[in-house]
Amino acid sequence: MSTHDEPRDLTTIVRERYGQAARRASEGAAASCCGPASSCCGASAASGTADPITSNLYVNGETASLPPAAVLASLGCGNPTALAQLALGDVVLDLGSGGGIDVLLSARRVGPTGKAYGLDMTDEMLDLARKNASEAGVANVEFLKGRIEAIPLPDNSVDVVISNCVINLSGDKRTVLAEAYRVLKPGGRFAVSDVVVRGELPAAARRSMELWVGCVAGALEESEFTQLLGDVGFEAAEIEPTRVYDIEDAREFLAGAGLDVDEVANEIQGKVMGAFIRARKPGVSRTPAFRPATASDLTSIERLLATAGLTTAGIADILEARASDFVVAEDPGDPSELVAVAGLEICCATALLRSVAVRPEWQQRGLGRELVRRLVCEAEGRGLRALYLLTLTAEHYFPRLGFERIERGDVPPEIADTLEFKNACPASAVVMVRTFTR
Ligand SMILES: C[S@@+](CC[C@H](N)C(=O)[O-])C[C@H]1O[C@@H](n2cnc3c(N)ncnc32)[C@H](O)[C@@H]1O
DSSP, rough: OOOOOOHHHHHHHHHHHHHHHHHHHHHTTTSSOOOTOOOOSSHHHHHHHOOOOTTTTHHHHHTTOOOOHHTTTTOOOOOHHHHHHHTTOOOOEEETTTTSSHHHHHHHHHHSSSSEEEEEEEEEHHHHHHHHHHHHHHOSEEEEEEEETTSSSSSOOOOEEEEESSSOOOHEEEEHHHHHHHEEEEEEEEEEEEEOOOOOOOHHHHHHHHHHHSOOOOOOHHHHHHHHHHHHTTTEEEEEEEOOOOHHHHHHHHHHOOOOHHHHHHHHOOOEEEEEEEEHHHOOOOOEEEEOOOOGGHHHHHHHHHHHOOOOTTTTHHHHHHHEEEEEEETTEEEEEEEEEEEEEEEETTEEEEEEEEEGGTTTSHHHHHHHHHHHHHHHHHSEEEEEESSSSTTTGGGGGTTTEEEEGOOOOOHTTTTHHHHHHTTOOEEEEEEOOO
16 A cells, blocks of 8 residues: 555545535534545445444443544444553644544543644534544643654654554554654653454455445555554454454445455354454563552552552552552662552551553563562461462462462451452452462
């Protein structure tokens, strides 16, 4: 898709189509990126049924408080903010922000100390997005006019780049990815929903299928996408399918485009999908400093726990009375914000290991393991009899640190009575224990 004369034509076509879509959404109709003549963007354009690409991406609770026009204008193929692990205080940039749905959702997640930028080249979309933001009463957003191939933001200024079904529309994807890399801070995250293709498609089918999923689309093959991300400097690139499109959804469109659908079905089925694409800009290689918590860490610890979806119940009391039951890690380059925390809730001769949280950009560096290791030593050093924990996702990890699974009913009453156990523990969490011989 990336020839030299293409971007200008492509840009004009894309801008016209999304201008039209924005006008429809402003008038209270669901946006479709294509006019009736071209009948693309899913079966809905032709049949009037729910679009299998853009429909049901958000759960009701998420969009309930957004202006209806922001929801109607949604033309994405995923839900990047749900998957991106946004932290309070983050600066987020949405490439091709359309009517602003993901910008508004991001703004809520990053809170008043953070900021969400939307970037779009289509005036009508920008007008709609600004109107939606003002109706939603959200202050920490800004919509910028520009092309995703030349992002109008300084180097190293953004924590997370998101995007929802836009990069496939660009005729110069390498430049888009290089721009995303440039504006991200070291350690910053790329967290994007887009259409990708798995493996080879027959040329005619590919072109028709691309037209179906994205009007003037150029969905990348998944290994090509990870290769490009690596080429521009990203690390840890991963692609996770979120919705595999069914050939039946595209049947009417493909037949209209002159393809014998039954003939190509086997070559297309299961190969075109909405996916979540993540990668990271390498960080400055800094070693975090570990230390016991102090009472003045309260706000930062609460922010970390809220970002990780963990309870803050009882934290203020513990820090007030026994702050050193918690261990924290700080970034020596920016000690104002803690990067990880874990703590003990001690009850008589036993304790609950709780509140293990690591900032997203510091994950996968062994910080969680180191904090747990330190607290296990601390518990043993204090002569405790046993250390309990609850986990939803790391049952296979903790045996390496000497923990074993037990039944819920085997937990002693003093642990079952802890704030974490009572307040934050879904019934599905696994209980584990490490016992110490004295
Ligand atoms: C498929 S819509 C997605 C909109 C939005 N992300 C959503 O989920 O509803 C594509 C949007 O990207 C914008 N767009 C497409 N190509 C662009 C480019 N090269 N630079 C800036 N904006 C672009 C269009 O104007 C349109 O608003």
